[in-house]
Amino acid sequence: MSEHSDSVMNMIFGWDPVWVAGTLFVLTYAVIMTERVNRAIVALLGGMLMIMTGVLNQEAALRGEDFNTLGLLTGMMVIVAITRRSGVFQFVAIWSAKKVGAQPWGILLMLSVVTAIFSALLDNVTTVLLIVPVTLLITQELKVTPFPFLFTEILSSNIGGAATLIGDPPNIMIGSAVPFSFNDFLINLAPIIPLILLMTLAVVWVIWGRKMHASDEARQNIMDFNEKNSITDARLLKQSLFVLATVISGFIFAHQLHLEPATIALFGAALLLLLTNIKRSSESQAKDVHASFAEVEWITIFFFVGLFILVHGVEHVGLLERLANAVLDFTGGDLTNTALMILWISAIFSALVDNIPFVATMIPVIKSMAPVFGGAENLAPIWWSLALGACLGGNGSLIGASANLIVAGYAEQAGHPIRFVPFMLLAFPMMLMSIVIATIYIYFRFLV
Amino acid sequence: MSAEQFMSRDPVTAHADERVRNALVKMCDKHIHNLPVMDSDGKFIGLFGLRNLLHALLPKAATISPALKSLVFLADNLEEVIESLQEVADQPVKNYLDRDHLILCRTDEPIMEVIRKLHEAPTSLPVVLLESDGAHLVGMISYWDILAHISAQLGDADPRLKSACMTSDSEGSEASE
Numbered sequence: 348m349s350e351h352s353d354s355v356m357n358m359i360f361g362w363d364p365v366w367v368a369g370t371l372f373v374l375t376y377a378v379i380m381t382e383r384v385n386r387a388i389v390a391l392l393g394g395m396l397m398i399m400t401g402v403l404n405q406e407a408a409l410r411g412e413d414f415n416t417l418g419l420l421t422g423m424m425v426i427v428a429i430t431r432r433s434g435v436f437q438f439v440a441i442w443s444a445k446k447v448g449a450q451p452w453g454i455l456l457m458l459s460v461v462t463a464i465f466s467a468l469l470d471n472v473t474t475v476l477l478i479v480p481v482t483l484l485i486t487q488e489l490k491v492t493p494f495p496f497l498f499t500e501i502l503s504s505n506i507g508g509a510a511t512l513i514g515d516p517p518n519i520m521i522g523s524a525v526p527f528s529f530n531d532f533l534i535n536l537a538p539i540i541p542l543i544l545l546m547t548l549a550v551v552w553v554i555w556g557r558k559m560h561a562s563d564e565a566r567q568n569i570m571d572f573n574e575k576n577s578i579t580d581a582r583l584l585k586q587s588l589f590v591l592a593t594v595i596s597g598f599i600f601a602h603q604l605h606l607e608p609a610t611i612a613l614f615g616a617a618l619l620l621l622l623t624n625i626k627r628s629s630e631s632q633a634k635d636v637h638a639s640f641a642e643v644e645w646i647t648i649f650f651f652v653g654l655f656i657l658v659h660g661v662e663h664v665g666l667l668e669r670l671a672n673a674v675l676d677f678t679g680g681d682l683t684n685t686a687l688m689i690l691w692i693s694a695i696f697s698a699l700v701d702n703i704p705f706v707a708t709m710i711p712v713i714k715s716m717a718p719v720f721g722g723a724e725n726l727a728p729i730w731w732s733l734a735l736g737a738c739l740g741g742n743g744s745l746i747g748a749s750a751n752l753i754v755a756g757y758a759e760q761a762g763h764p765i766r767f768v769p770f771m772l773l774a775f776p777m778m779l780m781s782i783v784i785a786t787i788y789i790y791f792r793f794l795v
Numbered sequence: 796m797s798a799e800q801f802m803s804r805d806p807v808t809a810h811a812d813e814r815v816r817n818a819l820v821k822m823c824d825k826h827i828h829n830l831p832v833m834d835s836d837g838k839f840i841g842l843f844g845l846r847n848l849l850h851a852l853l854p855k856a857a858t859i860s861p862a863l864k865s866l867v868f869l870a871d872n873l874e875e876v877i878e879s880l881q882e883v884a885d886q887p888v889k890n891y892l893d894r895d896h897l898i899l900c901r902t903d904e905p906i907m908e909v910i911r912k913l914h915e916a917p918t919s920l921p922v923v924l925l926e927s928d929g930a931h932l933v934g935m936i937s938y939w940d941i942l943a944h945i946s947a948q949l950g951d952a953d954p955r956l957k958s959a960c961m962t963s964d965s966e967g968s969e970a971s972e
Contacts, residue, residue, distance in 0.1 A: 483856035571870030
């Protein structure tokens with residue numbers, strides 16, 4: 348990307364672009380953190396002001412947009428929106444609950460593993476939207492408190508999401524910016540995820556699992572569920588699973604196919620829309636396509652659109668390079684120190700604020716460190732640190748990740764509210780435990 | 796012709812703290828679907844209807860999430876439903892008011908607007924006087940009230956329809972006789 352073509356042309360009132368960009372950036376992030384105004388509105392407003400004040404022109408702003416992130420998210424959201432109508436996710440959840448004889452601890456274990464696997468292959472928010480309602484139904488039937496189940500599902504979704512390129516927005520952004528392939532994530536990040544999940548479940552067992560109990564009668568209620576009945580549309584099921592399999596194979600072979608993940612995901616979305624609409628009337632097609640697009644989380648997408656412009660603005664005026672230099676001064680330009688510092692800072696930040704803006708900012712910062720470490724190819728340990736820190740850090744508090752808030756919202760509606768402080772008292776230490784594991788992993792895998 | 800002219804006056808009501816059991820007895824006795832619910836000051840605070848009862852009988856998860864659209868996979872378990880009904884029956888009606896879907900009608904609204912609102916509302920329409928200290932219930936309008944009122948104006952054009960509709964139940968009103 349040529350930075351010269353983005354040059355500042357018409358700064359209004361002759362203001363210093365560094366100050367304007369920096370102020371806009373800090374103000375926008377501050378307002379996002381207050382959560383008083385919807386984050387999509389704030390980011391979009393901040394991004395547009397970056398253009399209107401003359402820090403960037405429209406063309407330059409567009410170069411800041413990462414189509415790979417936007418396209419991949421949108422494509423996967425459309426595919427999942429259509430797939431879930433088939434009832435397949437309910438099927439898997441009920442099937443797994445019955446496999447363990449409807450024992451509460453077994454169900455918690457199964458649903459957590461299912462959550463982690465789904466989160467690795469779909470986005471976390473979608474996963475919990477699908478799993479949590481079934482969990483609430485099952486816990487109500489079992490007459491057990493849903494909190495340990497929901498708590499573990501939150502943790503599992505963020506842990507599972509860390510495993511793959513498509514699992515969590517930070518990974519999508521990192522994969523696109525570096526660029527790393529789907530397989531790079533599988534080879535470098537996925538191996539540590541099962542251990543982190545296992546340790547988390549061990550703690551949950553000590554706190555709740557060993558004391559869990561449900562009556563035989565309540566368990567029988569679950570065993571009487573007929574999960575096959577939840578498949579409401581067998582044809583749709585086949586079509587969706589076919590497209591999902593195609594898309595995931597596409598990610599795995601993306602390098603050989605010379606394709607970017609966004610292309611594959613959007614192709615998958617278009618293909619599934621085609622398969623499900625082809626024999627319908629044009630009126631019914633318009634309705635169905637509209638409904639499928641409406642399920643895309645546009646708040647997230649427009650949040651990204653604004654954020655990319657904001658970050659490109661501060662990057663363009665050279666602020667992020669200064670930040671990178673400050674980090675390097677602090678770590679003495681040592682790769683191990685830098686990587687581990689990024690891991691811990693990412694984790695703490697992501698627990699307290701949204702990890703998406705944090706990662707969006709850190710990407711250009713880390714990129715500009717390449718010369719110090721002898722080229723972009725030597726930055727890999729820092730990228731994996733950023734990914735693990737940002738994804739796992741989301742477990743530190745109820746506001747650490749969007750999925751956490753979705754679960755809390757459902758729990759509240761179901762009459763079992765999850766409170767901020769009690770959640771954090773348990774989740775934050777468990778998040779730190781996962782970061783200790785990640786530290787050891789990154790050190791021995793990439794730094795010695 | 797405004798709402799005031801075809802509403803049923805003096806509807807049967809329930810108190811906010813009244814048990815659901817008691818409210819259901821009134822509803823079954825009078826064959827009415829919805830009871831206006833009043834607080835201790837006699838202010839109208841919402842409707843308790845058979846739809847609210849059905850909502851309360853469902854598992855919580857099914858009422859909060861679009862992801863659980865179908866419950867066809869559940870075992871056919873009547874005891875569970877009976878158990879839920881007994882639990883709900885001991886609760887005060889105020890726990891089951893559906894404020895999100897409540898549509899109110901003012902006394903001076905024209906008939907076409909009343910028909911539109913009834914078409915939109917899943918329940919009968921409470922007719923209220925909105926004052927600074929809250930809503931005062933003055934009557935209820937059900938589908939039947941509308942039909943009875945229109946058919947009363949039919950004259951001799953359709954005597955069978957006229958007499959059939961005019962003698963039908965008028966929901967929410969003791970004055971239906």
